[in-house]
Amino acid sequence: MSIFSKHLPAVKVGHYKNTENSATEKMPLPDKVFISMVQHIGAPCQPRVKVGDMVKVGQVIGDTDAFVSAPIHSSVSGKVTAIDQNMTMMGIWDPVVTIELDKEQELIEDLKAPKITDRESFIKAVRDSGLVGLGGAAFPTHVKFSPKNLDEVDTLIINGAECEPYITSDYRTMMEDTDLLVEGIKRTKEYLSIKRVVVAIELNKAPAIEKLSEAFKDSDGIEVMGLKPIYPQGAEKVLIYEVTGRQVPIGKLPADVGVLVSNVSSIVALEKYVQTGIPLITRKVTVDGTAVNTPKNVEVLIGTSIKDLIEFCGGYKKPPKKILMGGPMMGRTIYNDNMAIIKNNNAILAFDEDWVKLPKETACINCGRCVRTCPMRLMPTLILKAYDKNDVDELKKLNVLSCMECGTCTYVCPAKKQLSFVNKLAKQKVMEGGNK
Amino acid sequence: MEQYNNGNLVVSSSPHIFDNVDTSKIMLDVIIALIPAFIMSGIVFGTRAIVLTIVCVVACVIFEGLFNYILKKDNTISDYSAVVTGVLLAFNLPANLPFWMAVIGCFVAIVIVKQLFGGIGQNFVNPAITARIVLLISFATPMTTWPLPKKLMGMVDAVTGPTPLGVIATGSDAVPSNLDMFLGFIGGSLGETSAIALLIGGIYLIVRKVIEPTIPVAFIATVFVFAVVTGNDPIFHICAGGVFLGAFFMATDYTTSPLTTKGKIIFGIGCGLLTMIIRLYGSYPEGVSYAILLMNILTPHIDNLTRTNVYGGVKND
Ligand code: SF4
Numbered sequence A: 001m002s003i004f005s006k007h008l009p010a011v012k013v014g015h016y017k018n019t020e021n022s023a024t025e026k027m028p029l030p031d032k033v034f035i036s037m038v039q040h041i042g043a044p045c046q047p048r049v050k051v052g053d054m055v056k057v058g059q060v061i062g063d064t065d066a067f068v069s070a071p072i073h074s075s076v077s078g079k080v081t082a083i084d085q086n087m088t089m090m091g092i093w094d095p096v097v098t099i100e101l102d103k104e105q106e107l108i109e110d111l112k113a114p115k116i117t118d119r120e121s122f123i124k125a126v127r128d129s130g131l132v133g134l135g136g137a138a139f140p141t142h143v144k145f146s147p148k149n150l151d152e153v154d155t156l157i158i159n160g161a162e163c164e165p166y167i168t169s170d171y172r173t174m175m176e177d178t179d180l181l182v183e184g185i186k187r188t189k190e191y192l193s194i195k196r197v198v199v200a201i202e203l204n205k206a207p208a209i210e211k212l213s214e215a216f217k218d219s220d221g222i223e224v225m226g227l228k229p230i231y232p233q234g235a236e237k238v239l240i241y242e243v244t245g246r247q248v249p250i251g252k253l254p255a256d257v258g259v260l261v262s263n264v265s266s267i268v269a270l271e272k273y274v275q276t277g278i279p280l281i282t283r284k285v286t287v288d289g290t291a292v293n294t295p296k297n298v299e300v301l302i303g304t305s306i307k308d309l310i311e312f313c314g315g316y317k318k319p320p321k322k323i324l325m326g327g328p329m330m331g332r333t334i335y336n337d338n339m340a341i342i343k344n345n346n347a348i349l350a351f352d353e354d355w356v357k358l359p360k361e362t363a364c365i366n367c368g369r370c371v372r373t374c375p376m377r378l379m380p381t382l383i384l385k386a387y388d389k390n391d392v393d394e395l396k397k398l399n400v401l402s403c404m405e406c407g408t409c410t411y412v413c414p415a416k417k418q419l420s421f422v423n424k425l426a427k428q429k430v431m432e433g434g435n436k
Numbered sequence B: 001m002e003q004y005n006n007g008n009l010v011v012s013s014s015p016h017i018f019d020n021v022d023t024s025k026i027m028l029d030v031i032i033a034l035i036p037a038f039i040m041s042g043i044v045f046g047t048r049a050i051v052l053t054i055v056c057v058v059a060c061v062i063f064e065g066l067f068n069y070i071l072k073k074d075n076t077i078s079d080y081s082a083v084v085t086g087v088l089l090a091f092n093l094p095a096n097l098p099f100w101m102a103v104i105g106c107f108v109a110i111v112i113v114k115q116l117f118g119g120i121g122q123n124f125v126n127p128a129i130t131a132r133i134v135l136l137i138s139f140a141t142p143m144t145t146w147p148l149p150k151k152l153m154g155m156v157d158a159v160t161g162p163t164p165l166g167v168i169a170t171g172s173d174a175v176p177s178n179l180d181m182f183l184g185f186i187g188g189s190l191g192e193t194s195a196i197a198l199l200i201g202g203i204y205l206i207v208r209k210v211i212e213p214t215i216p217v218a219f220i221a222t223v224f225v226f227a228v229v230t231g232n233d234p235i236f237h238i239c240a241g242g243v244f245l246g247a248f249f250m251a252t253d254y255t256t257s258p259l260t261t262k263g264k265i266i267f268g269i270g271c272g273l274l275t276m277i278i279r280l281y282g283s284y285p286e287g288v289s290y291a292i293l294l295m296n297i298l299t300p301h302i303d304n305l306t307r308t309n310v311y312g313g314v315k316n317d
């Protein structure tokens, strides 16, 4: 257990990397795209276009003055036909800009590669690219790259762990966009002046490890590290510990222990912008699951509806019963397949009825599995009991706010308790001060 | 293409996949792990041991089912925990105990200790152990009239006799050989005598990750070291009086043992110490049951004192 080991607890889950060898296919243009104004954590963007406007590829169509935000660009050229409140993949109601494509894909006139001369212009370029954490968290990258104590940051971790089952979009990125990734890593290292860069990849992606090790063999201060392929290696705090042995203190940021973490796909998107001026308007998405005819990796325009995407993958093989944005451990169920791809959407998984079994919950038998496997070393069974008793002080003592909702505890629980869900509710309870 | 939306899509919280281990699978593994000792009990004590075990299992399952039925609770028979309790209780009884007494034990274990406290996962003491102690207090003579192993019957007249610890307590020198003790050809409760059979079952549980080795190792090692330090035969002490049964199958009961590794070490050492203190300094020659019962009662406190160090938290040990 943890007191004897240098590693955090983790769990073996099936990998199901069915699409690891399917080269990314570019999806043909859809008729319409639906671009949400909330594609990051932080302040929502306001639409900068009106119904009837003609827009071009790369045009900013949503932005805000708030620092914690990232602009949203049009991924297509065409006409804005609607701006309405819709349920988005973030699980909230937000303005969504609908654009009917003219299929010309005309670029906005002033689109050109940014001039980067120093750290400041680099960070500005990061924001202008519209980049957010593409690995799932969707935190604006320029904010992440400008912590107060940037000079104390000595390690940049490039996250290629991809520990969620099914998803292979980061892997395909590493294999297919190696040059952009390598250049992007070097550039980021240079402008943020970080001594050590570690590209961390799970060992089940040996070809990527090999390819990148080769690419970096003459680069000073950049190394590739293989990680045990267990869940949740790719979670930021876990990764930081595995790579540096440091723990991010509760309530602090990775930068406070001298670390920045960025996902491989984010670096590639950034480098693409730096070289061409084309902002983040496409991304790689893994489409898989028992209800999908031809699982594959797809390069898709931000705003493409799930329906169109699945149709491109041969449509549904069986009626879907559950559709996930993201992987089966942390992914979010979506309400309908009219929703559209957002920036941090690394996978769409659709499963049929047989796969969607909610196991029957039984009584907690106090087996300790949840406690043994929680990477944050929390005690989910005690959190469950404290939550049931509405004991907010106890919940605080149990550090429930440190829960990253990775789902490991729920996965291992023989009594099939919805532990991570309860933790989510318990966190809300603690944040509300418990007057519920 | 058909439209899929709220109406026909399941919306639920992550994660969406689950390990296939559930409570019944765990209990089934425990039952499998008890089979070697069950077979040895038949070899050592004859069919009476087998029949008594079956009686206990049936009684426990019926009590569990009836209780659930009368209180209109979800039926928990299918989690097999009542079967495990039945076997463990039988293993803690002399093979020739009258059936009705055993049934009373089953009632105590299932209804009083387990169900009245809220069912599986809620009891604060081990049902089988508590039932054994209740029977011991209520029916002292039949509960301590140990049938002798068949192997010995040809050589001695009596069909009952003391356990090895009893032999030691009375100062006689008819102590069985360590080999007999290890194999189980000694007097004692029907399932506790064969250290080797219990060890095989225990290793099975560890390999299947049903239990962690922490408690059994801490427990048995403490008994061993205590015996060495006090000048007693350590092999004798770990093989005698149900240490293996207690360490692998009773002290590891999830509900009544601590959650964390640190807690488990404390718990195991506590069980070992108390066992030896009762054996060597108490008036009663056996000690395992009482030791585990006492440590069961301390478990909530051990749990409170041995909480995990949260990632990024201040060290609290
Ligand atoms: S894993 Fe489930 S059954 Fe085991 S202690 Fe945790 S909540 Fe209880």
Ligand code: SF4
Pocket (backbone or CB within 6 Å): A373, A374, A375, A376, A377, A378, A379, A380, A402, A403, A404, A405, A406, A407, A408, A409, A410, A419, A420, A423
């Ligand atoms: S969901 Fe929270 S409590 Fe459960 S294993 Fe993950 S971090 Fe630990």
